[in-house]
Amino acid sequence: MSPPLPAIRPLDAHPVEQDGEVRYHLSDPAGYSDHEAWLTPQALFLAAQLDGHRTAAEVAAALHARFGVAVAEAEVEQAVAQLDQVLFLESDRFRAHRQAVEAAFHAAPLRPPVHTAAYEPDPARLPAFLDRLFTADGGPGVLPTPPHGGPLAGIVAPHIDLHRGGPIYAHAYKALAEATPPETCVVLGTCHAGLDHPFACLDKGYDTPLGAVPVDGELAAAVRSACPWAFEEAAAHRREHAIEFQALFLRHLFGDTVRILPILVDGLHGCLATGGEPADDTRIHGLLDTVAEAVARLGRTTTTIAAVDLSHVGRHFGDEEPLDATRLAAVEATDRTLLDTLTTADADAFYGAWAATGDATRVCGAAPLYAFCRLTAASPGELLAYRQCYTRSEDLMVSCAAMAFPAG
Numbered sequence: 001m002s003p004p005l006p007a008i009r010p011l012d013a014h015p016v017e018q019d020g021e022v023r024y025h026l027s028d029p030a031g032y033s034d035h036e037a038w039l040t041p042q043a044l045f046l047a048a049q050l051d052g053h054r055t056a057a058e059v060a061a062a063l064h065a066r067f068g069v070a071v072a073e074a075e076v077e078q079a080v081a082q083l084d085q086v087l088f089l090e091s092d093r094f095r096a097h098r099q100a101v102e103a104a105f106h107a108a109p110l111r112p113p114v115h116t117a118a119y120e121p122d123p124a125r126l127p128a129f130l131d132r133l134f135t136a137d138g139g140p141g142v143l144p145t146p147p148h149g150g151p152l153a154g155i156v157a158p159h160i161d162l163h164r165g166g167p168i169y170a171h172a173y174k175a176l177a178e179a180t181p182p183e184t185c186v187v188l189g190t191c192h193a194g195l196d197h198p199f200a201c202l203d204k205g206y207d208t209p210l211g212a213v214p215v216d217g218e219l220a221a222a223v224r225s226a227c228p229w230a231f232e233e234a235a236a237h238r239r240e241h242a243i244e245f246q247a248l249f250l251r252h253l254f255g256d257t258v259r260i261l262p263i264l265v266d267g268l269h270g271c272l273a274t275g276g277e278p279a280d281d282t283r284i285h286g287l288l289d290t291v292a293e294a295v296a297r298l299g300r301t302t303t304t305i306a307a308v309d310l311s312h313v314g315r316h317f318g319d320e321e322p323l324d325a326t327r328l329a330a331v332e333a334t335d336r337t338l339l340d341t342l343t344t345a346d347a348d349a350f351y352g353a354w355a356a357t358g359d360a361t362r363v364c365g366a367a368p369l370y371a372f373c374r375l376t377a378a379s380p381g382e383l384l385a386y387r388q389c390y391t392r393s394e395d396l397m398v399s400c401a402a403m404a405f406p407a408g
Contacts, residue, residue: 007052031239189242308365
């Protein structure tokens with residue numbers, strides 16, 4: 001009997017209609033592969049059979065049962081070899097590649113900028129690009145004034161590309177720039193590629209085209225000492241964009257005077273599936289308690305930043321019906337209900353409100369927002385701005401918001 005075929009890796013798959021036919025665009029959210037693939041429904045079904053247990057004969061039989069087409073084992077093996085060539089499988093080839101990539105990342109002194117297509121990459125032109133976001137349509141209308149308010153416990157900012165969501169970032173960062181300047185920012189970002197643990201901390205800073213935003217080494221060391229597991233997946237920061245975009249604003253507004261503790265956060269869908277509560281996971285409250293205690297002990301003026309987007313809807317994300325005004329209005333109502341709950345900074349209430357929706361609109365940030373509420377213990381927050389970034393040609397909409405939470 002032939003050996004099992006390697007398993008397919010976690011990939012993003014989006015349906016796209018081309019010449020009246022549906023194709024599925026596959027890409028690697030973790031960024032270990034820079035390749036893309038366009039699969040027919042039959043090819044996507046084949047890829048979905050690759051669970052690490054089935055043989056080529058079993059996959060061929062499944063294809064025949066599903067589509068009524070005879071497929072030879074050799075054809076299955078050829079398709080599998082093509083997927084392995086682009087690093088889409090959990091194979092020996094991929095594992096060697098991942099090990100080399102992660103070793104290089106760990107050896108680097110800083111996490112480099114990798115998503116410069118989402119903003120202006122030229123360091124000479126970038127400050128003006130960022131300043132224009134404050135006065136752009138949908139932005140706050142003016143640049144930040146010198147600090148004149150008390151400290152902020154936290155802000156909520158988007159993580160969508162700045163070309164679409166930039167003015168909403170500007171609302172959040174205007175509030176931060178006008179508050180008592182933070183010495184440290186704990187930055188919570190969505191991990192789109194998923195994690196084995198609830199969190200992935202990084203004990204190095206983020207570089208930007210404007211210069212580095214250094215890590216708060218003392219805070220990172222305190223967290224590592226109590227929760228070493230939280231650094232096991234530090235390489236997840238390599239290609240995740242959520243924290244990179246926050247580092248850009250922090251460097252632009254504060255230069256090298258602010259330090260960060262970057263933390264990627266996994267989703268809460270395991271709790272949603274089982275009916276459990278995030279507080280039941282000792283790793284979640286253990287890490288968050290450790291961060292809060294270390295911040296208090298070190299005495300830093302600290303602001304927590306939740307780098308999150310909200311709903312993701314449309315056929316691009318798998319919805320059957322195209323978007324229209326009625327659907328967009330319903331999504332906004334769902335978003336605003338969550339945002340209203342979020343203003344209380346009550347983590348359990350926020351989780352309950354999100355769980356009650358069954359995540360029907362695919363909120364890309366529920367887990368960081370839950371952690372944000374647990375960390376801030378803030379006074380009631382304020383919604384500064386909300387936007388639906390709607391791309392009609394691709395039938396997709398991503399919503400985002402800016403919020404500010406004064407220190408209690």
